[in-house]
Amino acid sequence: MKISHYVFAAAAGASLTLSLAPFDWWWIAIFAMAALAACLNTTTAKQGFMRAWCFGSASFATGVSWVYIAMHDFGETPAMLAVPMTAIFCIGLGLIPALFGYCYSRWIRDGIAGKTLGFAALWVIFEWLRGWIFTGFPWLYLGYGHLHTPMGGWSPVIGVYGLSFWVALSGAALALCLTAPTALKPYGYSTLAACLALFGLGFSLQKHEWTxxxxxxxxxxxxxxxxxxxxxxxxxxxxxxxxxxxxxxxxxxxxxxxxxxxxxxxxxxxxxxxxxxxxxxxxxxxxxxxxxxxxxxxxxxxxxxxxxxxxxxxxxxxxxxxxxxxxxxxxxxxxxxxxxxxxxxxxxxxxxxxxxxxxxxxxxxxxxxxxxxxxxxxxxxxxxxxxxxxxxxxxxxxxxxxxxxxxxxxxxxxxxxxxxxxxxxxxxxxxxxxxxxxxxxxxxxxxxxxxxxxxxxxxxxxxxTPFTRFGSTPIIILCGALVICAGFLRRSNPA
Known part of the structure; x- marks a missing residue:
């Protein structure tokens, strides 16, 4: 076990916060997801679980550090208790990305479709689940960084989960371009080109008045x-x-x-x-x-x-x-x-x-x-x-x-x-x-x-808007279908 892999995954997760308010460096989320995809593309299921756990725990540690303020400053919890309680909260939330890492490494990854569409779809499924488990914690979704980018033009159509799908797909494609064997790189380039096309189409959607x-x-x-x-x-x-x-x-x-x-x-x-x-x-x-x-x-x-x-x-x-x-x-x-x-x-x-x-x-x-x-x-x-x-x-x-x-x-x-x-x-x-x-x-x-x-x-x-009418149901159904398809295709198109 190389500790450097887990440190790299944690560093990538910690950087996710920079893609959201008040920083709004939206491109960082793409690089962070590319780093996660690269970490998971050559692992066992157990390693995938642990690396994604490091990624998720670190992202919550930087993104919701205000939990400590709520406990210590206003809840009058002593620092010696507030610090470990905040850590437990972040590590506990990190179990959700960890389960994503396990499922991706165990059932989805072995195939081009799994490494791109399957990766993005499964990530969105777990983001959505996080909004429901124990009344939900719908914080730090990847899509929020695109409130004011051309991808924001898609928001009235596919909502924040759809934007998260685009971010995760872009990251997965970038990982293929940078780390995959030469034979697989064209698949990464073509997927990245499709993501850029969607980004460009967002310009025209921004001008459309849905209401x-x-x-x-x-x-x-x-x-x-x-x-x-x-x-x-x-x-x-x-x-x-x-x-x-x-x-x-x-x-x-x-x-x-x-x-x-x-x-x-x-x-x-x-x-x-x-x-x-x-x-x-x-x-x-x-x-x-x-x-x-x-x-x-x-x-x-x-x-x-x-x-x-x-x-x-x-x-x-x-x-x-x-x-x-x-x-x-x-x-x-x-x-x-x-x-x-x-x-x-x-x-x-x-x-x-x-x-x-x-x-x-x-x-x-x-x-x-x-x-x-x-x-x-x-x-x-x-x-x-x-x-x-x-x-x-x-x-x-x-x-x-x-x-x-x-x-x-x-x-x-x-x-x-x-x-x-x-x-x-x-x-x-x-x-x-x-x-x-x-x-x-x-x-x-x-x-x-x-x-x-x-x-x-x-x-x-x-x-x-289409999102008001249908909500997140279409994108979640689509992601579920992509995950199932990627699972069936993993053996017929090994990579």
């Missing part, structure tokens, strides 16, 4: 970014100051806004416990003919939800469906609560919302709502985008601290706007608060860790 602007007046938006630190947010001593801050900030927005938005869990109390305050705020909004939406925890009988609610100017409430493990619910809570403070964070006992929830109705506009982490789920947002005028998400990104997390989160929100051809409003407590156009471009924003108000306009759009 149409609705001929109605735009909606004037006002958003409050409070920049209240996580330490103060749930402190009772700061409760009244929080209420006053949102009240005063909104007074500047009411006259010029059709809709004012507050972030996730803006008021640190259950809705029914702050009802008198919300009645007062609703009167202020109505006096200015404005609407108000806010994130607020709610309770119905024995169930508590992380919710977003129309307080004035419309109707509707949405309960978060995809909860963050340990942040919003604690797996095996009967056994691990009380062990460390991180397992007893405020508001960590939410109930999952239903899958049949409707849009929020504000002044006749249909808003497709999502809360925080949910914006990372492509199909969840595509489902809610249908028959909506606008995408809308609120978040509390204070947990990320001063890390790359807020930029990654914002990039995912921008991709959802591009995939669905809808404008998007994103309001967070500590940033990044922004209005995004239907091409995924930020129109106006407030940077992280700045208190302030955002003003802007949004436009309703009608119609659906």
């Amino acid at each position: 149409l602007a609705v001929d109605t007046p735009p909606l004037r938006i006002g958003a409050v970014q409070s920049n209240i630190s996580q330490e103060k947010k749930w402190a009772y001593t700061h409760y009244w100051a929080t209420l006053e801050q949102y009240d005063l900030a909104s007074e500047e927005l009411w006259p010029d806004s059709d809709l004012v938005i507050w972030p996730e869990a803006a008021i640190p109390a259950l809705y029914h416990n702050a009802l008198s305050y919300f009645d007062y705020i609703a009167e202020r909004a109505q006096a200015n003919n404005s609407a108000l939406i806010t994130g607020v925890p709610t309770r119905f009988e024995e169930d508590m939800y992380n919710s977003v609610m129309v307080i004035s100017g419309g109707e509707g409430i949405y309960h978060k469906q995809r909860l963050v493990p340990f942040g919003e619910y604690v797996p095996l809570s009967h056994y691990i609560r009380g062990l460390i403070k991180f397992f007893d964070l405020p508001m960590s006992s939410f109930t999952r919302g239903g899958s049949d929830q409707g849009h929020l109705n504000v002044k006749g506009w249909q808003l497709a709502a999502s809360i925080c982490y949910e914006i990372a789920y492509p199909d969840l947002i595509a489902d809610s985008a249908r028959n909506s005028d606008l995408l809308f998400t609120i978040s509390n990104d204070a947990w990320f601290g001063h890390s790359i997390g807020p930029d990654q989160h914002m990039q995912m929100a921008q991709m959802r706007a591009l995939e669905n051809g809808r404008e998007l409003i994103r309001v967070t407590s500590t940033g990044i608060t922004a209005i995004v156009d239907h091409h995924g471009n930020i129109r106006t924003r407030i940077s992280s860790f700045e208190a302030g108000n955002l003003k802007g306009i949004v436009h309703a759009r009608s119609g659906t």
Whole structure:
């Protein structure tokens, strides 16, 4: 066993983070996948498992290092525990790429189709599975780096998983060009040429308008970014100051806004416990003919939800469906609560919302709502985008601290706007608060860790993109078929 192979795989995995926000060096992902393909093309299944495990663990170590900040800085977990817990988290997630490495080396690799299409298809299958296992962790997908490249033009058609397929296929083709025997290099060159052709076609797709602007007046938006630190947010001593801050900030927005938005869990109390305050705020909004939406925890009988609610100017409430493990619910809570403070964070006992929830109705506009982490789920947002005028998400990104997390989160929100051809409003407590156009471009924003108000306009759009209509199903079915075909062909076309 050559240690250098595992170090090389880990270094390639660690570099993946540079292809995503805030760095956006998208080409690095192609080289990283080429390195992984080269590492796996001459291994046993066991070696493939281990090398891909090194690759995956290192990519999560650099890409989601903010997990340590959430545990240590805000969860009050001592560094001596937070460091190994973060390491266990990254190594555990690395098992998913490791299984990819095993399956690829064991059943797919032995053939030209397996070394190219099979490699890319299997990678996407495991990316997709990662979005479902244990409620999912849909972070660090390869495709996000192409938000603003010509390949982004494909996003409304094939979504982020389709873009990941292109990245993985390009990497596999490059590996053949650089490391394969001379007889196989032409296959690598032809595959790489096909990838370049798709890249070029993306230029024309970027100019295509999949959805149409609705001929109605735009909606004037006002958003409050409070920049209240996580330490103060749930402190009772700061409760009244929080209420006053949102009240005063909104007074500047009411006259010029059709809709004012507050972030996730803006008021640190259950809705029914702050009802008198919300009645007062609703009167202020109505006096200015404005609407108000806010994130607020709610309770119905024995169930508590992380919710977003129309307080004035419309109707509707949405309960978060995809909860963050340990942040919003604690797996095996009967056994691990009380062990460390991180397992007893405020508001960590939410109930999952239903899958049949409707849009929020504000002044006749249909808003497709999502809360925080949910914006990372492509199909969840595509489902809610249908028959909506606008995408809308609120978040509390204070947990990320001063890390790359807020930029990654914002990039995912921008991709959802591009995939669905809808404008998007994103309001967070500590940033990044922004209005995004239907091409995924930020129109106006407030940077992280700045208190302030955002003003802007949004436009309703009608119609659906192919991705909104069909979601990820076509690309996942295609990848599944390619994996099966590559497996059958591995012996008939040995390489």
